[in-house]
Amino acid sequence: MPIAQSLDGRLAILTSGGDSPGMNPALRSVVRSALDQGIDVVAVTEGFRGLVVGGEHFRTMDWDSVGGILHLGGTTIGSARSPEFRKREGRRSAVRNLIEHDIARLIVIGGDGSLTAADLLHREWSEHVDDLIGAGDLPPETAEKRSGIVLAGLAGSIDNDFHGTDMTIGADTALHRITQAIDALTSTAASHQRTFVVEVMGRNCGYLALMSALATGADAVFIPEKPPEDDDWARRLCDRLRAGRTAGRRDSIVVVAEGAHDRHGREISSSDVREVLERGMAEEVRLTILGHVQRGGAPSAFDRTMSTLLGHAAVEFVLTEDAGAEPQLIGVRNNRIQHQPLATCVRQTAAAAEAIADGRHEEALRIRGGSFSDNIDSLDTLLRSLPRPPRPDQRRLKIAVVHSGAPSPGMNTAVRAAVRLGLDAGHIMLGVRNGFAGFIEGRIDELGWMSVRGWSSTGGCELGINRRVPSGHDYYTIARTIEDRGIDAILIIGGWSAYRTAYRFLSKREAFPAFDIPVICLPATISNNLPGSELSIGADTALNSIVEAVDKIKQSAVAANRCFVVEVMGRYCGYLALLGGLSTGAERVYLNEEGVTLADLKDDLDHLVQGFRRGKRLGLIIRNEMANATYTTPFMAALFEEEGGDLFEVRQAILGHLQQGGNPTPFDRILATRLAKRCINHLVDEVENGRSSVTAIGLQGGTIQNLDLRDLPRIVDSEHQRPTDQWWLNLRPIARILAQSGPKPTMRSEM
Numbered sequence: 001m002p003i004a005q006s007l008d009g010r011l012a013i014l015t016s017g018g019d020s021p022g023m024n025p026a027l028r029s030v031v032r033s034a035l036d037q038g039i040d041v042v043a044v045t046e047g048f049r050g051l052v053v054g055g056e057h058f059r060t061m062d063w064d065s066v067g068g069i070l071h072l073g074g075t076t077i078g079s080a081r082s083p084e085f086r087k088r089e090g091r092r093s094a095v096r097n098l099i100e101h102d103i104a105r106l107i108v109i110g111g112d113g114s115l116t117a118a119d120l121l122h123r124e125w126s127e128h129v130d131d132l133i134g135a136g137d138l139p140p141e142t143a144e145k146r147s148g149i150v151l152a153g154l155a156g157s158i159d160n161d162f163h164g165t166d167m168t169i170g171a172d173t174a175l176h177r178i179t180q181a182i183d184a185l186t187s188t189a190a191s192h193q194r195t196f197v198v199e200v201m202g203r204n205c206g207y208l209a210l211m212s213a214l215a216t217g218a219d220a221v222f223i224p225e226k227p228p229e230d231d232d233w234a235r236r237l238c239d240r241l242r243a244g245r246t247a248g249r250r251d252s253i254v255v256v257a258e259g260a261h262d263r264h265g266r267e268i269s270s271s272d273v274r275e276v277l278e279r280g281m282a283e284e285v286r287l288t289i290l291g292h293v294q295r296g297g298a299p300s301a302f303d304r305t306m307s308t309l310l311g312h313a314a315v316e317f318v319l320t321e322d323a324g325a326e327p328q329l330i331g332v333r334n335n336r337i338q339h340q341p342l343a344t345c346v347r348q349t350a351a352a353a354e355a356i357a358d359g360r361h362e363e364a365l366r367i368r369g370g371s372f373s374d375n376i377d378s379l380d381t382l383l384r385s386l387p388r389p390p391r392p393d394q395r396r397l398k399i400a401v402v403h404s405g406a407p408s409p410g411m412n413t414a415v416r417a418a419v420r421l422g423l424d425a426g427h428i429m430l431g432v433r434n435g436f437a438g439f440i441e442g443r444i445d446e447l448g449w450m451s452v453r454g455w456s457s458t459g460g461c462e463l464g465i466n467r468r469v470p471s472g473h474d475y476y477t478i479a480r481t482i483e484d485r486g487i488d489a490i491l492i493i494g495g496w497s498a499y500r501t502a503y504r505f506l507s508k509r510e511a512f513p514a515f516d517i518p519v520i521c522l523p524a525t526i527s528n529n530l531p532g533s534e535l536s537i538g539a540d541t542a543l544n545s546i547v548e549a550v551d552k553i554k555q556s557a558v559a560a561n562r563c564f565v566v567e568v569m570g571r572y573c574g575y576l577a578l579l580g581g582l583s584t585g586a587e588r589v590y591l592n593e594e595g596v597t598l599a600d601l602k603d604d605l606d607h608l609v610q611g612f613r614r615g616k617r618l619g620l621i622i623r624n625e626m627a628n629a630t631y632t633t634p635f636m637a638a639l640f641e642e643e644g645g646d647l648f649e650v651r652q653a654i655l656g657h658l659q660q661g662g663n664p665t666p667f668d669r670i671l672a673t674r675l676a677k678r679c680i681n682h683l684v685d686e687v688e689n690g691r692s693s694v695t696a697i698g699l700q701g702g703t704i705q706n707l708d709l710r711d712l713p714r715i716v717d718s719e720h721q722r723p724t725d726q727w728w729l730n731l732r733p734i735a736r737i738l739a740q741s742g743p744k745p746t747m748r749s750e751m
């Protein structure tokens with residue numbers, strides 16, 4: 001990157017306000033990305049307090065000072081509330097300390113309070129410099145040399161309440177904690193037919209409450225952005241939960257955001273909700289306030305990678321801009337890193353909070369964006385105790401749901417959402433057992449509202465699945481089944497074989513007119529190797545399983561000099577390997593996309609030997625299962641072991657099927673629900689308009705789009721079963737920079 005020459009000086013980073021998981025990966029990325037550019041980095045400890053006090057709080061960082069912190073929650077450089085910084089004199093003292101420590105660029109990671117403060121510091125900068133020169137606290141030439149500071153902000157907050165980024169650092173991890181807790185409560189609640197009220201964080205933002213309710217299949221949610229419609233909410237809530245019990249539910253979960261209130265602005269606290277339910281339901285109601293558990297623990301895979309990429313982008317911004325640059329918030333928009341003026345983001349964040357406080361809820365929802373409201377609508381339907389009855393004049397379509405491929409966490413969530421949303425729209429939902437093998441055998445049942453109960457949170461695949469792609473006579477049998485059962489449309493949830501099957505249906509239309517119906521594929525495979533979607537359902541869960549496993553593997557090597565070669569799934573797609581490497585700090589990742597040569601292995605071996613000679617104690621290499629047919633995991637492990645001699649030992653870990661199992665992560669559940677909803681709407685629209693497209697739904701650049709599967713051969717590498725264009729390959733350079741053992745040859749390596 002071309003570094004702005006007009007501004008020499010060091011780079012400082014601080015974490016401020018409430019801590020959030022992901023701050024450490026961001027810190028690591030900032031420190032190493034800057035050192036890699038030859039820029040000195042200072043960490044200011046204890047947030048703005050450190051900035052005001054100065055002295056020992058300004059700590060020079062080297063490559064190793066951020067080693068081994070990727071998996072740690074909180075912030076290793078400390079955070080604090082600083083009343084002094086709220087005062088002008090405090091900020092003036094901060095400016096003096098920054099100048100005295102030769103800081104020209106500053107990166108602040110914090111919540112809305114901290115980022116508001118950072119923006120203020122930037123705006124007041126030159127006034128403080130003038131005052132300090134006037135008072136003789138700084139030499140006059142400072143006015144020119146330090147006429148400003150280049151500033152970037154990263155939003156660190158578990159509440160996801162900051163404008164200018166789709167996700168704040170820590171929100172995904174908090175959602176993991178909440179979802180795990182509600183899953184656990186659900187099982188005990190069901191055993192005793194109990195009702196649980198769960199309070200989650202979010203004073204001005206209902207994100208955590210809404211998304212956790214959506215992900216866990218809760219029965220009701222209270223959020224600040226959308227208070228109950230009328231004053232009779234307590235009676236309606238009890239009626240709804242009672243109707244659920246009559247329909248067969250054994251438990252009820254109600255999620256309440258801290259900032260929930262009624263339409264007059266009066267607080268609805270979690271204990272209010274408990275009281276209402278205890279009176280109205282005449283049964284035991286338990287209250288669980290999750291509190292600070294939501295803030296703690298190891299960051300999720302998403303928080304590690306996102307924070308890493310944001311940290312790198314923040315360094316790029318502050319190094320390439322001059323002193324006059326407007327401060328920017330570095331955030332994620334539509335799965336891409338994006339900058340926005342910090343001042344605008346601060347203003348919009350405050351506007352959302354004010355809109356809620358003033359009871360302008362429509363305005364608050366508008367600021368939150370379309371997908372927030374869309375998720376509220378989905379939740380309104382999914383949490384009904386029964387579907388609305390079909391309209392008398394309505395044509396009730398028969399929509400079949402079938403899996404194809406290998407099990408992927410989130411498949412059940414997608415089926416549940418598709419079935420309930422389809423039933424609620426008045427249609428008949430058919431579940432095909434055991435994939436296309438079951439279709440051929442006619443194993444197709446009607447699915448009712450309660451038949452998918454509890455499926456939002458379970459891993460595996462309740463309907464059953466296999467990889468069979470129909471061939472030969474199968475098409476005749478399937479066509480007969482479509483006709484006999486009067487199937488109007490098909491939703492295929494699965495991986496590569498799902499897409500191939502749908503594509504083949506197209507070519508069979510001439511021979512079998514029964515195939516002239518709309519078909520849609522919903523991407524669900526841990527490998528994330530499907531065209532038309534940047535992410536497939538299950539990949540996030542698999543990535544988190546990899547990250548948890550590798551964290552444990554790394555901990556197992558506290559004493560010895562060890563190098564691990566970890567093999568991950570993904571077939572010919574290196575997504576899990578690369579993102580797994582980025583999230584765990586692997587120093588080398590082998591992908592099929594790049595291939596592996598003997599020369600690579602020799603270089604990597606030399607690199608390992610040098611690292612261990614310099615004092616490194618742990619090595620980590622991640623290998624995609626299909627990286628190279630000859631240089632297998634056992635081969636690599638044996639080669640490194642032999643050549644490592646007495647210097648280090650090598651162990652291999654083939655993670656295997658643990659990657660396909662486990663309950664889906666909140667992200668996979670939410671994506672499954674969003675995509676399933678769009679699939680059902682699309683299929684109904686196609687039939688009602690006499691169309692019969694064969695498409696695949698997917699997330700592209702943050703929006704949900706349909707891919708025409710007639711284009712399939714053009715956009716995939718069939719031999720390797722992956723899209724020809726894979727967006728995540730662009731992340732390789734960053735992964736490489738951060739995985740180096742250091743910018744200078746004298747440095748010891750991380751981990």
Ligand code: ADP
Nearest residue numbers: 017018048081082085086110111112113114117
């Ligand atoms: P968060 O960043 O998590 O929202 P706070 O709101 O507590 O946390 O802010 C963290 C720190 O940022 C405060 O302790 C204070 O030092 C500083 N700060 C917050 N708001 C302002 C403000 N309006 N003016 C000056 N400093 C502020």
